[in-house]
Amino acid sequence: MRRAKTEIRTETAVARVCPREDRFEAFTDGKNCETCRTLLVATGGCAFVEGLDHAIEPCVPSLFSLETSDRPFTELAGIVAKGVRASGPGGATGEGDLLITHDGVSGPAVLRLSSFGARALANANYSFDLTIHWRPALREDQVFDALAKCRADTPRRQIGSLSPFGLAARLWKLLLLRAGVEATCEWGRCPLSGMREMARQTTAFSLPILGRSRRREEFVTCGGVRLKEVDFRTMESRRHPGLFLAGETLDMDGLTGGFNLQAAWTTGYLAAAAMLARHG
Ligand SMILES: Cc1cc2nc3c(=O)[nH]c(=O)nc-3n(C[C@H](O)[C@H](O)[C@H](O)COP(=O)(O)OP(=O)(O)OC[C@H]3O[C@@H](n4cnc5c(N)ncnc54)[C@H](O)[C@@H]3O)c2cc1C
Incomplete structure (x- = not known):
């Protein structure tokens, strides 16, 4: 110059x-x-x-993290779930790892969702139910079958002590809580309704989103x-x-x-x- x-x-x-x-x-x-x-x-x-x-x-922001009011969920801050699918309004999705933060969710899956769905999220005023599929390679019936196999193979083991999909133990226990299944219950004693609910929490975990993360770290503008x-x-x-x-x-x-x-x-x-x- x-x-x-x-x-x-x-x-x-x-x-x-x-x-x-x-x-x-x-x-x-x-x-x-x-x-x-x-x-x-x-x-x-x-x-x-x-x-x-x-x-x-x-112009709307793109590439940002999301905030939730769900305290039992944010108590798991620091946990990274590998290879999840996060879905938001208007059919927008983002796949990749998901990081649970002190006020919500971040990581590649969420950043991708915020990029692909920048306009849909803005239209929803950043207030929507985020759906998390913790094992997107499996359909709900396949998850149910995997749970049924655990029940058949390890009937005396406590459900909370065996996370069948490689999820962090604390996250698996939260899924059980949401499914209304006692972590101390033995697999062999788990009712079918509980198994179905566990499959639903694994494939369509719902998280209320309040807005964009207050840390305001969005990187890019969509529009122009x-x-x-x-x-x-x-x-x-x-x-x-x-x-x-x-x-x-x-x-x-x-x-x-x-x-x-x-x-x-x-x-x-x-x-x-x-x-x-x-x-x-
Ligand atoms: C925190 C953060 C992290 C990021 N990380 C990444 C990353 O890892 N990878 C990636 O690819 N991208 C990243 N980005 C995005 C990337 O920085 C931008 O896409 C890129 O800098 C855009 O370049 P630009 O030259 O178009 O605009 P800018 O870099 O925004 O530059 C525009 C310039 O124009 C000046 N200006 C504005 N209005 C006027 C005016 N009226 N008159 C005169 N001057 C004016 C501004 O002061 C500024 O200096 C990040 C952005 C942020 C904020």
Whole structure:
């Protein structure tokens, strides 16, 4: 940047951009204005500058943890359940590991759900029943069969002392509590109704969600300038020739794993290359 004699101005927000015939005017306040032939807007999130008539998809947060009021559940904070499926409103799901936190749930399964279901969760005002399938590879009848096998193989063993699906012992005991089955009950004495309820708690555990985690650690914004308004070869706006858009300003968000940074860098690079070419 130094070699290219780039001037960096910090603490100087562009408040408004006015497209003129062959140039743009960028106002930092009422009277201070910069004029340029090409302009790149890369203001991130939903901090879109005024004056450009691009269609914007409404912005909602993405990639966040969830908060619950269920105290017996949050007493299990620190437990990680491997390979679960978390389902929310509008059919949104996220699969992966789930971390029980002091105020709710987090981990890849929840972050994926919050990304794939960003709009559905916002529409539900972040208040819904989260359904957790602790062993998504198995249907409810297959879970029931596995429980029936435990009953046949180990009738004298206490149900609470044998977690059949590899769940943490404390989590398994909570499932039993929810199923109305005594942890000290022997498998051989467990009524069929209790077995059915255990299968239901394993496949469709319901957790009341109150909102997004108050730690407010959401990473990305879902929404922004509609993608069809941009030429992806150059990142040039289809509405305003000479205007370029890059990064989170666009309606583009991905999962955790560097995809959002990569998207920002890639679109920034493409825009810069096209702008350089434009100036010869
Ligand atoms: C805590 C956290 C952790 C994250 N972790 C990851 C991760 O691990 N992997 C991943 O891929 N992504 C991650 N992200 C997301 C990633 O940082 C963003 O997707 C990426 O930085 C977007 O880049 P950008 O250049 O579009 O916007 P930004 O990085 O937001 O930059 C926009 C810049 O524009 C400036 N600006 C805004 N409005 C104006 C204005 N009107 N005038 C002038 N300047 C303005 C802002 O001050 C800012 O400097 C994380 C985000 C957060 C918040």
